[in-house]
Amino acid sequence: MIRTLLNAFSVGAILIGMLTNPGWSRAAETYAIDPDHSSITFRIKHLGITFVYGVFPNADGTYTFDDADLENASIWIKVKVADIDTGNEKRDQDLQGPNFFDGKKFPFIIFKSLSITASDADQYVVAGEITLHGETRQITVQAVKTGLYQDSAGEYRSGFETRFSIRRSDFGMQYMTAVADKVALFVSVEGVRVESSMSLSSGLKKSFR
Numbered sequence: 595m596i597r598t599l600l601n602a603f604s605v606g607a608i609l610i611g612m613l614t615n616p617g618w619s620r621a622a623e624t625y626a627i628d629p630d631h632s633s634i635t636f637r638i639k640h641l642g643i644t645f646v647y648g649v650f651p652n653a654d655g656t657y658t659f660d661d662a663d664l665e666n667a668s669i670w671i672k673v674k675v676a677d678i679d680t681g682n683e684k685r686d687q688d689l690q691g692p693n694f695f696d697g698k699k700f701p702f703i704i705f706k707s708l709s710i711t712a713s714d715a716d717q718y719v720v721a722g723e724i725t726l727h728g729e730t731r732q733i734t735v736q737a738v739k740t741g742l743y744q745d746s747a748g749e750y751r752s753g754f755e756t757r758f759s760i761r762r763s764d765f766g767m768q769y770m771t772a773v774a775d776k777v778a779l780f781v782s783v784e785g786v787r788v789e790s791s792m793s794l795s796s797g798l799k800k801s802f803r
Contacts (some may be wrong), residue, residue: 601756621688622660625752625785627671632783634673639774644771648680648689650703657785659752669720669754673703692764695709700728719801720756724737729765733758740752742781750787 634650650673657669675697678686690697707722716739723730740753759778763770 606649615775622658622663622666622789623657623750623752627653627655627657628751628784628786631691633780633783634671636777637780638777639712641772642727644678646685648678650674650687651679652677655783656788657754657783661712664710664712664718667707669705669710669722669770671781675701675703694766694767695727697781700726710737724760724765726760727765727767731764733760741758751784752787753782753784755780774790 603795607661629652632653634653635647636649637645640646651675653671655671659667659669669694674689675695678689678697680686680689689695692699692791695703697796704725705722707720709721711719713719713736718737718739719734720737721732721734723732735756736757737754737756743751745751757778757780759776761775762777763775
């Protein structure tokens, strides 16, 4: 884990510098997605009567964020098709096969943002591209900032959540027997800050481990 090795004196000096030194400048903050505290869940209707739920664990990616300058904001997420988990091993193998995700041929699902704009306090419109099953399609979703936190190890964390739906047929999945075309996704990510939101013109550096 990345931990900031600034002692109390250094923190105090930084806070004073923020208030008195014109060399301080705002910059976007970059976060590495923490897979242990992030969730990418989906649901799809079976036989038109009930829902089956599944999850893609081990999300990989980063996001860069600065409320004061959203032009520099971005997010990139990648998951492995082979990680799919619906609680049924046989079904998971079927979903990884050629009728559905075809994971051997298309091993990853990737989302990357194209633009992020504010729609309200802590709410954002994220336009981006999903690459799935060898097809790339543009989507626009509503995202919510769910919190900011500094943990006991001194790491800065933030979280975002979004819910949206896609259609499998838009990504070349034509096998519709028993399961619906529409898939609902619930994405909640927590990231650990890896780049400071402040930079000092004197070249003061932070150490990480």
